[in-house]
Amino acid sequence: MATIYDIITTDIITALEAGVAPWQQPWSEASAPTNLVSRKAYRGVNVWLLLAARRTSPYWLTFKQALDLGGHVRKGERGRRIVYWHVSEATDDATGQVERHFAPRYSTVFNVEQCDGLTVPALEAPAVTVDPNEAAEAIVAGYVAGPTLDTTGHAAYYRPSTDHVTVPPRASFRDASSYYATLFHELIHSTGHWSRLRRFEATTAHRFGSETYSKEELVAELGAAYLLGAAGLEAPQVQQHAAYLKGWIAALRGDSRLILQAAAAAQKAADHVRGVAAVTLAAA
Numbered sequence: 001m002a003t004i005y006d007i008i009t010t011d012i013i014t015a016l017e018a019g020v021a022p023w024q025q026p027w028s029e030a031s032a033p034t035n036l037v038s039r040k041a042y043r044g045v046n047v048w049l050l051l052a053a054r055r056t057s058p059y060w061l062t063f064k065q066a067l068d069l070g071g072h073v074r075k076g077e078r079g080r081r082i083v084y085w086h087v088s089e090a091t092d093d094a095t096g097q098v099e100r101h102f103a104p105r106y107s108t109v110f111n112v113e114q115c116d117g118l119t120v121p122a123l124e125a126p127a128v129t130v131d132p133n134e135a136a137e138a139i140v141a142g143y144v145a146g147p148t149l150d151t152t153g154h155a156a157y158y159r160p161s162t163d164h165v166t167v168p169p170r171a172s173f174r175d176a177s178s179y180y181a182t183l184f185h186e187l188i189h190s191t192g193h194w195s196r197l198r199r200f201e202a203t204t205a206h207r208f209g210s211e212t213y214s215k216e217e218l219v220a221e222l223g224a225a226y227l228l229g230a231a232g233l234e235a236p237q238v239q240q241h242a243a244y245l246k247g248w249i250a251a252l253r254g255d256s257r258l259i260l261q262a263a264a265a266a267q268k269a270a271d272h273v274r275g276v277a278a279v280t281l282a283a284a
Helices: 004-017 045-051 063-068 132-141 176-190 213-231 242-254 258-274
Strands: 059-061 080-091 098-111 148-150 157-159 164-166
Touching: 004 045, 004 080, 004 098, 004 242, 004 258, 045 080, 045 258, 063 098, 132 176, 132 213, 157 176, 164 176, 176 213, 176 258, 213 242, 213 258, 242 258
Parallel strands: 148 164
Antiparallel strands: 059 098, 080 098, 157 164
16 A cells, blocks of 8 residues: 555655656745645755645645635645654553654645635735845854855865855856855755754765665755745746656665655754754644
């Protein structure tokens, strides 16, 4: 029987096979996939599962929520699966301590474009008080106890042994999005340091082809996209080469837990950089 990990991984692989890497699609926090009823933005892997649908409206809801609002999902429309965590509690007989257990579940949501009879709020352009570049710089500057940073290098990398991020100068990139996508990618790597989120030891090098390489690279890609969205910058327009897509398809097929684990780790890493308290992924 297919597990929730298998089901969600298949959805992401389907998008990749169609030539879409969801984490490289333009988006921002202001237009992130959002539940119409709760008005809460989806988090973690759900961002990418819903962006892969390429819908114009950011608003989603369940079949029942549409009915409760006096509308309905049009016949023949297919929904998108999202993940939430079912929390159960059990008391340890020996210690008396209450332990919480988390199990992944999924539900199906529909975009409002697939529904009739709903009143949908008009999309308004967010009020811009600072230049997006300034917003990105504020994220970098607000990274408390972050790594040392060198923006005059000839390549982009994070060195765990010295806790040091290096990226080329801004002028060497074709646009701001490309520069910050690269910088954010390396900053997300740095959150794995033993003094922060401990994804790897200070001396560990995630060499190409190593056991942890694919997961850490996916964490960095997703985390950078989260930070770009927070800064109001769209993901840079990159050509998604067949080899790139094929590589992620192979990695995901080899580990059905990879996308959920990487998305959760990426959200936690992005929250750490921004100094945002972690939020548990909940149902719509």
